[in-house]
Amino acid sequence: MARTLNNCPAPAKINLFLHVIGRRADGYHLLQTAFQLLDRGDTLHFSVRGDGTIRRTTEVAGVAEAEDLVVRAARLLQSATGTSLGADIGIDKILPMGGGLGGGSSDAATTLIALNHLWETGLDRRALMGLGVKLGADVPFFIFGTNAFAEGIGEELTALSTPKLWYIVIEPGIAAPTAAIFSDPELTRDTKAVRITDFPEATNQFGKNDLQVVATKLYPPIDEALQWLRQYGDARMTGSGACVFCAFSQENEADEALQAARKTGRSSWKAWKAQAIEHHPLSHLLGR
Incomplete structure (x- = not known):
């Protein structure tokens, strides 16, 4: 089993349009949007640990390790699957926070995909998307893996063909x-x-x-x-x-x-x- 995965992309997204069509009783807004993936994003590096520890090996300005979506994603996958393995996670961060590019959500999705592979936890795409929505409404889109028309709070996804721009x-x-x-x-x-x-x-x-x-x-x-x-x-x-x-x-x-x-x-x-x-x-x- 491969023990490391380096240079894992966490691509940015843009919303080609974003409509707010209502609001649920719990306060969440009902949306319709088109997500477009871009060939620019953060880069993550993963190394398996045998002691179960999840550790971020790089600093991210303004984000405490325990609050980082990357660390939270790893711990969520660990808890959901019962694996005894852990990971060291490095992040080359270039996407801004509060930018609307999905940087943190994309980092979390890449973490779930990469560690599911490295830890051999065997979850399929749908199961990972179910975990991802617990971290944020945009996370399932990045796991979905292709450009998408999104509804609900952003988690109801349909594959969408978009022009090469x-x-x-x-x-x-x-x-x-x-x-x-x-x-x-x-x-x-x-x-x-x-x-x-x-x-x-x-x-x-x-x-x-x-x-x-x-x-x-x-x-x-x-x-x-x-x-x-x-x-x-x-x-x-x-x-x-x-x-x-x-x-x-x-x-x-x-x-x-x-x-x-x-x-x-x-x-x-x-x-x-x-x-x-x-x-x-x-x-x-x-x-x-």
């Missing part, structure tokens, strides 16, 4: 706390539900992000980044923010926009390019 993403230098966005009294929760067949495969210019109006009001730097990026197309915020993105059909056009973003003189901005990908890079560990 390039994206420019701007991190505007702030974090947008999800709770603050969803609890704002100006958030509308009555967008009409759509069907997956309504989503056009040829374009991502569908619907809107219902959270964007609230986020740009609370956090003006998000609005500033959106306004700048709109010169290139239908710029949008992903998730509850704070990152914004714009799609390009040609890589050279994306490169031009990226160069322009880096020349704006806004030191708080971090801009980067990523390509849409179809499958999670670790999907092969769970089978298709």
